[in-house]
Amino acid sequence: MELRQLNYFLKAKELLNFTEAAKALNISQSTLSQQIKQLEDELNVPLFNRIGKRIKLTEAGQLFGEYALQSINRANEGLLLLQDLKNLNTGKITIGVIYSMRILFARTLIQFATQYPNIKIQVVFGTTKDLLEKLNLHQFDFVLTFHEKANEPHLTYQTLLSANMVLVTAKKSSVAQKSSISLNEVAGLPLALPFSGSNTIQFFEESFSQKNLAPNICMEINDIPTLFEIVKTGRWHTILSETSLNDPDVVGIPIKGKNMRRTIMIISLKEAYEKKAVKKLCELLTKI
Incomplete structure (x- = not known):
């Protein structure tokens, strides 16, 4: 059963004349008759009584007409929905973002949501490991994260930016005036670090280990604003x-x-x- 056949049937039902219906549809009468006959064969019931050149709906045709119209209307609604999707007037995207990108990402998110207010957006913050696991389960359209080992063949990688790793300290701390600091010096300071599941802490655990350093890790916290509050005391x-x-x-x-x-x-x-919405958001991100 094809939408085309349903359209032909509905026009014939409306005009109750194959010749007039074919003319309105801009097809030949033989084509119209053939398509309706195929529809009747598939349904295994006649939709019209043919009386000479006149046609009249059967009881089955009358009942079927309501469902045929619903099918056409739903298909048209689906087409309009796809057009809206293409024109970014509807849709939903889900993104996973590492905590350290929340500031830059928020700026882009505001810009995107302002340009495309009808797109629903879900943002989940997490560690690189958790985000990639959920991406592999098709829970995200994309993730934004640190990732040095870009070798998984089922993934696509697009470099966004490079960022320096920094010691974050209070402006009033004793080391705040330094222009740079060595890893040896960092290891001797009291540290409050992101919790052990994060990509950042794993990175520095490896960095300290390579230099045989034992950092003074006093706290592990999985919330950056809380880390800032701790750091602002000047003690960590x-x-x-x-x-x-x-x-x-x-x-x-x-x-x-x-x-x-x-x-x-x-x-x-x-x-x-x-x-398309994902593509537009990624384009905005690359302009950071």
């Missing part, structure tokens, strides 16, 4: 990407070392269909 320090900084009472001191600059990527499933 933390290590974050420079993209995390937005508090006037703290400063970020670049950590010395050639590996202290990390890449943030847009990661998505290679075989997944890329929604």
Whole structure:
């Protein structure tokens, strides 16, 4: 059963004349008759009584007409919905973002939501490990995260930006005036770090280990604003990407070392269909 056949049937039902219906549809009468006959054969019931050149709906035709009209209307509604989707007048996107990108991402999100107010957006913040696991379960359209090992063949990687890793300290702390700081110096400071599941802490655990350093980690906290409150006392320090900084009472001191600059990527499933809304948001992100 095809939508075309339903359209032909409804026009014949409306005009009760195959010749007039064919003319209105801009097809030949034989084509119209053939298509309706195929529809009747598929339904295994006559929809019209043919009386010479006149036609009259059967009881089955009368009942079927209501459902045929609903099918056509629903199909047209679906077409309009797809057009709205294409024109970014509807749709939903779901994104996973690491905590350290929340400030830069929020700026882009505001810009996108202002331009496309009808797109529903769901943002989930988490660690790189958690976000990638959920991406693999098709729970995200894409994730925004640090990721040095871009070798999974089922994923697509788009480099967004590179960011320095910095020691975050209070403006009133004893090290706040330093222009840079070594990893050895950082290891000797009391640290409040992101919790152990985060990509950042794993990165620095490896960095400290490579230099045989034992950092003085006093706290692990899975919330950056709380880390800032701890750091602002001047008694503790933390290590974050420079993209995390937005508090006037703290400063970020670049950590010395050639590996202290990390890449943030847009990661998505290679075989997944890329929604137009996702493409537009990624375009805005690349302008950061």
